[in-house]
Amino acid sequence: VNVDVKLGVNKFFVDENNAHIELVENPDSVEFAKLIAACPAGLYKKDDDGSIQFDYAGCLECGTCRVLCGKTILQKWEYPVGTFGVEYRFG
Ligand code: SF4
Structure with a gap:
């Protein structure tokens, strides 16, 4: 079973009113690129027009x-x- 399938069984209870992660304004693009590569959930992204995207x-x-x-x-x-x-599910 690959990682995407494994991740798909986790459950998320999203606090819509309270982001637990917030970014600075105008993040440095070199630093941001590290996160695009490193975040295992793929939450740091760049649009085709170069604008940054993050969804906690x-x-x-x-x-x-x-x-x-x-x-x-x-x-x-x-x-x-x-x-x-x-909420992680194991197995
Ligand atoms: Fe950061 Fe991504 Fe890990 Fe969440 S999943 S703590 S956004 S690297």
């Missing part, structure tokens, strides 16, 4: 983006509150 809803809470870029890109990185966030 599928976050696996792995912390990779925080470790890689810290405050150069992220003005906020917290675990989702309470019961929000990813």
Whole structure:
């Protein structure tokens, strides 16, 4: 079974009113490119016109983006509150 199929069985409880990750305005494009390559959920993207896209809803809470870029890109990185966030299913 490949990783995409495995990831597909995780459940996400998305806190629509409270993003647990927020980006700085106008992130550095070199730093941002690292996250495009590194985020296992593929949440950091660039449109064809070069504008950046980020959606926190599928976050696996792995912390990779925080470790890689810290405050150069992220003005906020917290675990989702309470019961929000990813619920891993094993097996
Ligand atoms: Fe992607 Fe992991 Fe950062 Fe979530 S914590 S946005 S899954 S790199």
